[in-house]
Amino acid sequence: MKIAIVYSSVTGNTRELADVIYRNFLGHSVDVMIYKIEDFRSSSLNHFDAVAVGTYTWGDGEIPREMWKLYHAFERLGNKDLVTAVFGTGDSFYPKYCGAVDLFRDMLYVHTNLAATLKVELLPQIQDFQRSQQFVKSILQRHNDIEKYSNLKFKI
Ligand SMILES: Cc1cc2nc3c(=O)[nH]c(=O)nc-3n(C[C@H](O)[C@H](O)[C@H](O)COP(=O)(O)O)c2cc1C
Numbered sequence: 001m002k003i004a005i006v007y008s009s010v011t012g013n014t015r016e017l018a019d020v021i022y023r024n025f026l027g028h029s030v031d032v033m034i035y036k037i038e039d040f041r042s043s044s045l046n047h048f049d050a051v052a053v054g055t056y057t058w059g060d061g062e063i064p065r066e067m068w069k070l071y072h073a074f075e076r077l078g079n080k081d082l083v084t085a086v087f088g089t090g091d092s093f094y095p096k097y098c099g100a101v102d103l104f105r106d107m108l109y110v111h112t113n114l115a116a117t118l119k120v121e122l123l124p125q126i127q128d129f130q131r132s133q134q135f136v137k138s139i140l141q142r143h144n145d146i147e148k149y150s151n152l153k154f155k156i
Contacts, residue, residue, distance in 0.1 A: 001049045003052065016123055024135075048082070083142045090122075
């Protein structure tokens with residue numbers, strides 16, 4: 001199974017969360033790569049079985065500018081066999097807490113096979129490590145379900 005983690009981070013919180021998720025994947029026998037958004041080619045989405053998007057939230061619950069290209073690439077791709085997940089950090093001081101995660105979630109649910117979402121308040125804390133493990137498990141489980149289903153279809 002080939003997985004990409006693609007994230008954006010200015011002050012490091014989302015990068016830290018992306019790292020936690022990356023290290024969780026390493027505990028499973030999967031091929032996982034981690035990319036800063038500027039190093040990821042949106043045209044390569046189809047090369048992966050699963051993509052986990054990491055984003056902070058900007059403005060009034062907005063997606064950061066550098067993440068829009070990726071957002072539109074998912075929309076155009078429209079692949080229900082691509083397992084996706086979105087995670088992010090935000091600050092509950094703002095009315096739209098982790099609003100960018102919600103916006104990605106709604107789009108990914110329509111255009112891909114969305115398996116999990118995860119919101120973390122600023123820098124990940126102890127309790128978030130367990131939540132990250134669950135996030136990773138949900139992605140792996142969804143991929144297994146898709147594989148099982150397509151094998152079944154093949155037999156019929
Ligand atoms: C100008 C500005 C606007 C922000 N707007 C929101 C917001 O609407 N919702 C939210 O949850 N967090 C908001 N935040 C908080 C950041 O998303 C949060 O600090 C995040 O952890 C930053 O991630 P990073 O360290 O990966 O860059 C805002 C921060 C700034 C500076």
